[in-house]
Amino acid sequence: MGPEPLLGTAVTTTRDADVAALEKGVGPRRDVRALAAHQTAGPLAALVVAVIVFALSTSTFFNSENLALIAQQSVVVGTLALGQTLIILTSGIDLANGAILVLGSVVIGKTAVHNDPVLAALIGLAVCVVVGSVNGVLVSLLKLPPFIVTLGVMSVVAAASRLYTSSQSYPIDSDFLTFLNRGPTAGGVTITYGVMLWVVLTAVLGYVLSQTSWGVRVYAVGDNHKAAELAGIKVKRILLSVYVVAAIVYFFAAWQALGRTPTADPSGYTNANLDSITAVVIGGTSLFGGRGGVVGTFIGALIVTVLQNGLTQAGIDSLYQQVATGVLVVIAVGVDHLVRRRQTR
Amino acid sequence: MKIVRRAPSHVRLKVAALTAACAVVAVGCGSSGSGGGSGGSATLGIVELNLSNPFFSTLEKGTEAAAKAKGWKVMKAEARTPGDSATQVTAIENMIANKVKAIVVTPANATALNGVLKQARDKGILVLTVNAALDPTDAADATYATDNVAAGRLIGRWAKASSPADPHVALLDFDLSDQPSADRHKGFLDGYGITLTSPLVAGSALTQGTEDTGQSQMENLLSAHSDINVVYTINEPTAHGAYTAIKNKGLAAKTVLVSVDGACSGVEDVKNGVIGATAMQFPDKMGSMAVAAAAAYVKDGTKPKPGVIDSGTVLITDHPVPGVASQTSAWGLSHCWGPR
Numbered sequence: 295m296g297p298e299p300l301l302g303t304a305v306t307t308t309r310d311a312d313v314a315a316l317e318k319g320v321g322p323r324r325d326v327r328a329l330a331a332h333q334t335a336g337p338l339a340a341l342v343v344a345v346i347v348f349a350l351s352t353s354t355f356f357n358s359e360n361l362a363l364i365a366q367q368s369v370v371v372g373t374l375a376l377g378q379t380l381i382i383l384t385s386g387i388d389l390a391n392g393a394i395l396v397l398g399s400v401v402i403g404k405t406a407v408h409n410d411p412v413l414a415a416l417i418g419l420a421v422c423v424v425v426g427s428v429n430g431v432l433v434s435l436l437k438l439p440p441f442i443v444t445l446g447v448m449s450v451v452a453a454a455s456r457l458y459t460s461s462q463s464y465p466i467d468s469d470f471l472t473f474l475n476r477g478p479t480a481g482g483v484t485i486t487y488g489v490m491l492w493v494v495l496t497a498v499l500g501y502v503l504s505q506t507s508w509g510v511r512v513y514a515v516g517d518n519h520k521a522a523e524l525a526g527i528k529v530k531r532i533l534l535s536v537y538v539v540a541a542i543v544y545f546f547a548a549w550q551a552l553g554r555t556p557t558a559d560p561s562g563y564t565n566a567n568l569d570s571i572t573a574v575v576i577g578g579t580s581l582f583g584g585r586g587g588v589v590g591t592f593i594g595a596l597i598v599t600v601l602q603n604g605l606t607q608a609g610i611d612s613l614y615q616q617v618a619t620g621v622l623v624v625i626a627v628g629v630d631h632l633v634r635r636r637q638t639r
Numbered sequence: 640m641k642i643v644r645r646a647p648s649h650v651r652l653k654v655a656a657l658t659a660a661c662a663v664v665a666v667g668c669g670s671s672g673s674g675g676g677s678g679g680s681a682t683l684g685i686v687e688l689n690l691s692n693p694f695f696s697t698l699e700k701g702t703e704a705a706a707k708a709k710g711w712k713v714m715k716a717e718a719r720t721p722g723d724s725a726t727q728v729t730a731i732e733n734m735i736a737n738k739v740k741a742i743v744v745t746p747a748n749a750t751a752l753n754g755v756l757k758q759a760r761d762k763g764i765l766v767l768t769v770n771a772a773l774d775p776t777d778a779a780d781a782t783y784a785t786d787n788v789a790a791g792r793l794i795g796r797w798a799k800a801s802s803p804a805d806p807h808v809a810l811l812d813f814d815l816s817d818q819p820s821a822d823r824h825k826g827f828l829d830g831y832g833i834t835l836t837s838p839l840v841a842g843s844a845l846t847q848g849t850e851d852t853g854q855s856q857m858e859n860l861l862s863a864h865s866d867i868n869v870v871y872t873i874n875e876p877t878a879h880g881a882y883t884a885i886k887n888k889g890l891a892a893k894t895v896l897v898s899v900d901g902a903c904s905g906v907e908d909v910k911n912g913v914i915g916a917t918a919m920q921f922p923d924k925m926g927s928m929a930v931a932a933a934a935a936y937v938k939d940g941t942k943p944k945p946g947v948i949d950s951g952t953v954l955i956t957d958h959p960v961p962g963v964a965s966q967t968s969a970w971g972l973s974h975c976w977g978p979r
């Protein structure tokens with residue numbers, strides 16, 4: 295018997311065959327693309343509706359300056375959510391990503407006090423990768439549940455940040471470490487390098503997920519671990535690589551945070567892990583893995599920020615932001631559930 | 640006939656293990672809980688809010704240091720997150736079981752601890768709250784706290800006197816179900832002489848009391864009301880974030896920014912012109928006042944005067960205004976709390 299059909303078509307087991315199929319634009323690539331297009335339509339529609347509602351209900355929402363601001367406000371959680379998407383695609387979850395962001399930023403902030411900022415950033419990157427690798431090893435090699443692993447690691451990492459800094463925050467005055475908050479300005483509108491980095495990361499990860507054999511394998515692993523293994527995919531290796539790549543993405547989120555709020559603060563970004571999951575889910579990625587993508591997550595992060603920005607400007611109690619966001623999460627999960635049920639009939 | 644039901648062996652094993660664990664814990668706690676006796680070595684229970692906040696860790700350290708100076712033992716516990724009263728209830732139950740003489744608690748919620756604290760008081764344990772009062776206030780023997788309404792009023796009056804001719808006020812709050820937050824908010828509006836529905840109030844938003852949320856919400860408010868020039872913030876990290884937003888808009892020179900807390904980093908911000916004025920609290924003093932009351936009780940059973948006893952608030956600014964007493968940032972730096 296041949297390998298299990300994955301994502302609707304048979305995924306062959308050799309890399310060459312995958313690549314050949316991808317180059318022809320058939321098989322996995324076509325399917326992943328179609329799936330991605332299908333799954334970003336809903337979030338995009340929600341984003342457009344939210345923008346129209348706020349544009350009509352307030353006089354200050356729909357102007358280029360405010361729209362640029364929304365993009366800037368989205369970058370930290372938006373970038374964090376890109377890494378989260380990779381992990382959720384493998385049917386995992388990362389509760390530790392906010393804590394990794396904070397640890398990365400405080401390590402950079404404290405190291406930069408007496409050292410070269412470039413060195414500080416590299417040390418921060420190394421720390422993020424080490425923590426990501428620990429998550430990856432525990433999940434892939436020891437086969438522990440990602441929820442529990444990352445819950446434990448979150449606790450350890452959050453405490454480590456406080457111990458390392460004695461709960462003190464470090465102001466950042468390095469141009470290098472805060473450059474993501476600057477950028478070209480035209481007519482009072484600044485498109486920061488941070489926003490550009492977020493877009494580039496989304497595009498790169500979107501390309502890698504839909505156009506490379508690694509990406510196809512990530513979806514395959516998330517869709518069904520057993521089937522992927524039978525199809526010859528080295529599931530452990532893919533899982534480990536996903537956690538490491540996600541940690542590198544978290545490092546960029548930490549760098550974004552140092553630009554946005556020029557302070558490395560061990561008590562900041564307390565809900566960033568849940569915010570990133572919210573962005574992923576609203577963006578249409580299934581919590582059960584195997585479907586969704588980073589473009590949806592990008593839109594999901596924008597939706598959350600648009601709600602906060604628009605409702606604050608409309609003078610509506612901030613608690614309604616939480617109501618609106620929560621309702622969207624439930625709708626997104628509901629839609630995913632319906633789609634899944636229809637496909638399994 | 641008497642029927643004895645026996646649990647399956649694996650359950651019995653778990654029960655035995657649990658019993659053994661409890662015994663070990665009881666011995667451990669018992670050793671710290673022993674003593675008591677009037678005037679002798681007593682044990683003080685300290686229950687704090689989340690210690691990740693330097694305010695509460697300062698409060699805990701201050702209380703512990705004062706207790707240890709009297710030769711007492713201490714039992715400590717803390718809520719894991721703001722509002723986590725369940726952990727506090729469990730901790731207080733353990734303290735009652737360990738026969739502490741007095742409990743000093745920063746309640747995570749104004750009413751959630753009332754039941755367990757009544758049990759404590761019924762057993763002759765003195766109950767003192769610090770930083771926030773219970774509802775009703777007499778659910779504790781006494782409360783030592785900053786009068787947050789007075790703190791808010793101080794910065795409100797200073798902001799009013801320092802305001803530009805055409806003021807547009809923004810309020811960056813923390814969840815107003817939190818009593819100190821609601822009191823500061825009310826005090827600021829009182830001190831400024833306005834209400835929330837006044838046309839002078841351009842907007843308000845909830846933050847999580849952190850720098851990043853302060854910055855984002857200030858950006859949102861400035862987007863809608865670029866004329867905002869007076870900003871109240873719930874605490875100094877929020878103020879610092881708000882300042883970043885204001886500075887990015889090029890409005891720093893025109894905006895009056897006020898806050899509450901008196902953390903050393905916040906006083907530094909006053910010194911550097913980031914924050915115009917802040918109302919300083921004295922967490923150390925709350926702790927030592929509570930320990931002094933506990934000492935009188937341990938000595939001869941004297942209970943403190945019931946109600947809220949103000950641990951003091953001082954306005955810190957380098958731009959004093961007539962009619963509002965204040966101290967400079969230099970004074971503030973020698974009396975502030977938390978890491979520098």
